[in-house]
Amino acid sequence: MKSIEKKIIKNYPLKNLTTIKIGGNALFFATPSNIEELFEIINFSQKISIPIFVLGGGSKCIFGDGLIEKIVISTRNFKEIKIEGEKLFAQAGVKFPEILKKCEENGLSGLEFVAPIPATVGGSIYMNFGSMGKEISNYLKKLIYIEENELKEVEKEEINFSYRRGFQKGVIIGAEFELERKDKEEIREIKRKIISIKKEKQPIGKKTCGCIFKNPPGNFAGKLIEDAGLKGKRIGDAMISKKHANFIENLGNANFKDIKNLIEYVKEEINKKFGINLEEEVIIVEK
Secondary structure, eight states: OHHHHTTOEEEEEOGGGSTTOOOOEEEEEEOOSSHHHHHHHHHHHHHHTOOEEEESSOTTEEEOSSEEEEEEEEOTTOOOEEEETTEEEEETTOBHHHHHHHHHHTTEESOGGGTTOOOBHHHHHHHTOEETTEEGGGTEEEEEEEETTEEEEEEGGGSOOBTTBOOOSSEEEEEEEEOEEOOHHHHHHHHHHHHHHHHHHSOTTSSOOSOOBOOOTTSOHHHHHHHTTOTTOEETTEEEOSSOTTOEEEOSSOOHHHHHHHHHHHHHHHHHHHOOOOOBOSEEEOO
């Protein structure tokens, strides 16, 4: 236990670990190199009664500006990828640009809809990431995770996936996906078209955390926000994107309060104008 405590960093800045580039410091931060170290960190958290928070690519997470009273665990060292036939196994910390590169090289198709988002395998399964009418659960076969200090495996059919809600038990270690064979050039073209569409419609390359709100049944959050005339609305350095109204951009020096106030403002305006309660898609960790 003493050896792992040396690898746990106190008061670690989280700002640059998220794509929206805001946030304070974690009480503790750790980047385990393997499953054994991850078990040790989980045991350490239980010993000191501090909860853990598992951070993947940080593309759907907004941290508060103060002290985050958790052990934030980065999965970035969990980056193994294995391919056998039409099956691809990837550990939780692998980002999808790397997976899509491997898929293209091996003539495997299905996951192109994630491009060009820097989401990780673990985060995408936790959220049941979706885009272009597809969800990550469509291609999942099984996953490996830690729960109650045990390494476990679960088949996709045993998981109750729903819209923007995935597998949220324990700590995800890795997942196996079932894909299909396609010509490499065809895969490249599918990916190119998807990236082109997203670049045209979304503020790709800006400091954002993806879509802020879930789409209400039978409607689209972005359309409601746009119809309410809120594109370009700004609080401090946080602005509703002029390109896609379901994105909030950090124009440079936005803080958590700016983002949170803008989210609450949008929710109030949409409720006032349309009688619809928007629900956040992003994970907000205030303390």
